[in-house]
Amino acid sequence: MKIECYCDGSARPNPGEGIAQIHLTIETPLQPIVSTFEKKLGYCTNVQAEYHAFLLALQEIEDIFVLQKPAKLYAQVFTDYKNLWGQLIKKWKVNENRELVSKAKQELQRLRSSGIILYVNWVPREQNLAGQILEKKLKSM
Numbered sequence: 024m025k026i027e028c029y030c031d032g033s034a035r036p037n038p039g040e041g042i043a044q045i046h047l048t049i050e051t052p053l054q055p056i057v058s059t060f061e062k063k064l065g066y067c068t069n070v071q072a073e074y075h076a077f078l079l080a081l082q083e084i085e086d087i088f089v090l091q092k093p094a095k096l097y098a099q100v101f102t103d104y105k106n107l108w109g110q111l112i113k114k115w116k117v118n119e120n121r122e123l124v125s126k127a128k129q130e131l132q133r134l135r136s137s138g139i140i141l142y143v144n145w146v147p148r149e150q151n152l153a154g155q156i157l158e159k160k161l162k163s164m
Contacts, residue, residue: 024093025050029101029146030080031154032064032072035161041067042160043076046152047083059156073104074123076153077111077143081130088139097140103154108145 027048034041041064049056060083064075077100084098102108109115110124111131117124135141148154 024087024091024096026084026087026096026098027101028080028084028098029151029153030073030076031103031151031157032069032074032076033157033161034064034067034069034072038066038068041065041069041072041075042157043072043079044153044157044160045076045080045083046156047080049087059153061160068120070104070106070120071123073102073107074120074127077102077107077127078130081127081134084139084141085134085137088134088137095140096138099142099144101144101146101151103146103148103151105145108143112143 029046030044032041032043043062043064045060047058047060060079062075062079064072080100088096106115110117111128131141131143
């Protein structure tokens with residue numbers, strides 16, 4: 024089973040009311056299943072919203088793994104927030120939000136340890152499907 028998950032978060036104003044958004048595609052033998060999820064975060068910064076969106080993506084991937092029980096699950100999470108990608112994958116220095124970054128690292132490792140083949144990738148903003156949904160939502164507010 025293959026999953027692609029795009030995540031994005033935003034707070035308006037910054038800091039302000041935060042939203043985490045994900046766009047999930049599950050490859051199936053018949054046709055892909057596409058879902059979007061949103062979580063209102065309350066008061067936070069843009070950076071915190073980005074990490075909460077990433078954690079939401081990991082939670083949805085884990086839920087699918089538990090419910091579907093596939094022999095193998097290959098999942099990719101895409102983010103347009105380069106610092107998230109760098110701090111989790113490239114081991115860039117973490118200056119702020121250390122607890123949130125630590126939680127994201129722990130969850131990523133926990134899911135990988137459970138047998139999920141999980142990759143985190145950076146994509147340009149215009150390729151982030153969750154970002155496109157979130158941008159439309161924020162413009163209409």
